[in-house]
Amino acid sequence: MADLTYDPDLHGELFSAYLDGQLTPDEVTIVSELLDGDEDAIREFVALRNVRTSLRMLPEFEVPAALLPDGHLGDRLSAYLDGELVTLEHRRVTKHLVECSECRAELQELDRARIAVRSLPGVETTMTQEIAATPRRHRRRRIVAGGIGAAAAAALVVGLAVGGGDEPVLVLNDLATQHMARASAEPGFAVLPSAIEVAAP
Amino acid sequence: MIVRRILTVGGLVAVFAISAVGPALADDLADYLADASDAVYSGSRVVGTTWDGIESIGIVEVQHLGGMATVDSGTSNAIVGEGRLRLAGPSEAALLFVGATQFDLDDRYAISTGETTEHLGRPTRVLEVTEAGFLRMRLVVDNSTSAPMATEVYAGDGSVFRYSTMIQFSVSVDPDMAMTDEHPYEMMLPVEEAVLPIDAAGYQLVDVYAGPQGANQAFYTDGLFSFSVFTTDGRVNWETTLDDDLPYDTDGFSYTRVINPASLWVTWNAPGTAIALVGDLPPDHLEQVLAELPRPGTNGWMTRMWNRLFG
Numbered sequence: 001m002a003d004l005t006y007d008p009d010l011h012g013e014l015f016s017a018y019l020d021g022q023l024t025p026d027e028v029t030i031v032s033e034l035l036d037g038d039e040d041a042i043r044e045f046v047a048l049r050n051v052r053t054s055l056r057m058l059p060e061f062e063v064p065a066a067l068l069p070d071g072h073l074g075d076r077l078s079a080y081l082d083g084e085l086v087t088l089e090h091r092r093v094t095k096h097l098v099e100c101s102e103c104r105a106e107l108q109e110l111d112r113a114r115i116a117v118r119s120l121p122g123v124e125t126t127m128t129q130e131i132a133a134t135p136r137r138h139r140r141r142r143i144v145a146g147g148i149g150a151a152a153a154a155a156l157v158v159g160l161a162v163g164g165g166d167e168p169v170l171v172l173n174d175l176a177t178q179h180m181a182r183a184s185a186e187p188g189f190a191v192l193p194s195a196i197e198v199a200a201p
Numbered sequence: 202m203i204v205r206r207i208l209t210v211g212g213l214v215a216v217f218a219i220s221a222v223g224p225a226l227a228d229d230l231a232d233y234l235a236d237a238s239d240a241v242y243s244g245s246r247v248v249g250t251t252w253d254g255i256e257s258i259g260i261v262e263v264q265h266l267g268g269m270a271t272v273d274s275g276t277s278n279a280i281v282g283e284g285r286l287r288l289a290g291p292s293e294a295a296l297l298f299v300g301a302t303q304f305d306l307d308d309r310y311a312i313s314t315g316e317t318t319e320h321l322g323r324p325t326r327v328l329e330v331t332e333a334g335f336l337r338m339r340l341v342v343d344n345s346t347s348a349p350m351a352t353e354v355y356a357g358d359g360s361v362f363r364y365s366t367m368i369q370f371s372v373s374v375d376p377d378m379a380m381t382d383e384h385p386y387e388m389m390l391p392v393e394e395a396v397l398p399i400d401a402a403g404y405q406l407v408d409v410y411a412g413p414q415g416a417n418q419a420f421y422t423d424g425l426f427s428f429s430v431f432t433t434d435g436r437v438n439w440e441t442t443l444d445d446d447l448p449y450d451t452d453g454f455s456y457t458r459v460i461n462p463a464s465l466w467v468t469w470n471a472p473g474t475a476i477a478l479v480g481d482l483p484p485d486h487l488e489q490v491l492a493e494l495p496r497p498g499t500n501g502w503m504t505r506m507w508n509r510l511f512g
Contacts, residue, residue: 080345081345081372082324082344082345083324083326083343083344083345090236090347091235091236091239094236094239094240094241094346094347095239097241098239098241098266098267099267101376104241104372104373104374104376105373107241107372107373108371108372108373111371111372111373115322170413170414170416170431170433170437170475170477171413171414172459172466172468172477172479173292174292174294174413174414175412175413175416175418175429175431175466175477175479176461176464176466176479177286177288177294177296178296178389178410178412178413178418178429179418179420179427179428179429179464179479179480180281180286181281181284181285181286181294181296181297181298181389182284182298182389182410182418182420182427182429183420183422183427183429183480183481184281184282184283184284184285184286185283185284185298186422186424186427187231187234187235187238187424187425188234188422188424188425188426188427189238189282189427190234190237190238190240190349191233191234191237191338191340191349191352192352192354192425192426192463192481
């Protein structure tokens, strides 16, 4: 049985500090004695713990960038580079980056610093084999072109075979350009390699 | 601004009615695509396509900002995105497409997150897009920007059909990258046209436009891949006018194809109509689509004579 009697004014702060792990060994002994049979102390302690648990369970709301004192991203750039932002916040940060050259410059500096750190001796990186995963087999014929100029290899004026020389012509590059412009309105355009192929002159 | 008014109200209604029948959105994949569309980055990208053992490769410099991308090959420069494209150089083009631009992803695709990895020393994650349990696309995505660092598109036989890999990457972009473009664009508005099927092997006919030189452009997408079918009256002697064209035989019909690093072109003549298909769809999808479009062939002798005599 505890020799101490629970006094809210005297011991309330002890419980809070106990839950925060901030007590000295002597203070921990006092809390242990209070919780050893004092129903008022136990009730108060359980209530306090439940409140703290409930607070931790509340959703976290980020302050929109526009409401920050200077309207910039600050420390969230670091979280952005770490891939730690949740979807909504990620989009908010990205939207701000699109509009704010100052934050883009800061992000670039931060990224450079991180790359420099990662490139230091002793800093492990595990490069993937993505490039090696590209196909190397069944190569009967290889067409290597300098970028989108590859499309120009087939960029020929195609005349209609019927009707004589005054007939309208089809230029395949024009068709490809027109398709690309329309396709760029679709969501898949952001990830498919076609996003980079535009008809060359 | 040059505006081509080629639209009837009825046409618009028809076009949007077509687009409204799109299948349900695959939320996770749509979320990622939205993030990728907004990504801010620049770098160099290698892109290649391998089809029937034929490989076509290209390298480009890319900057991506606010849904728009600048693409520079050293010989040409373009800015493209959100239905807008401006191509600089001798064959300048500036096109702006409006209309049905929010086509939902087909529910035939599912996405799953794979291993955490690194690409070019950057933390990345792997996303796998499957179609009826079959791996259709594998993406390596930059954790911070959501940029696609590497992409592999798989053909029906499980081989890599198309791939792209960033070989240089930065979160920086040129401050002068055009966000406000005052250049006049030719606004493309949909026309009423329904001679082609509204569904071709799971691809929806979203809208139809007046194409170059009197051709019509029918745009199809399944939300991930897309292609346009250009049609014009008459016949085109494709074989004698294309470089790097190759025969392509499927289902007993003969076509002509051109394989580019990031797209394929298939051309043929159907009775009374010359057709060119331009898109990024994988070859097994292509075969299924071609089966739904007019097949190669010629008008019969009697038909040709009748047309010649009586129009």
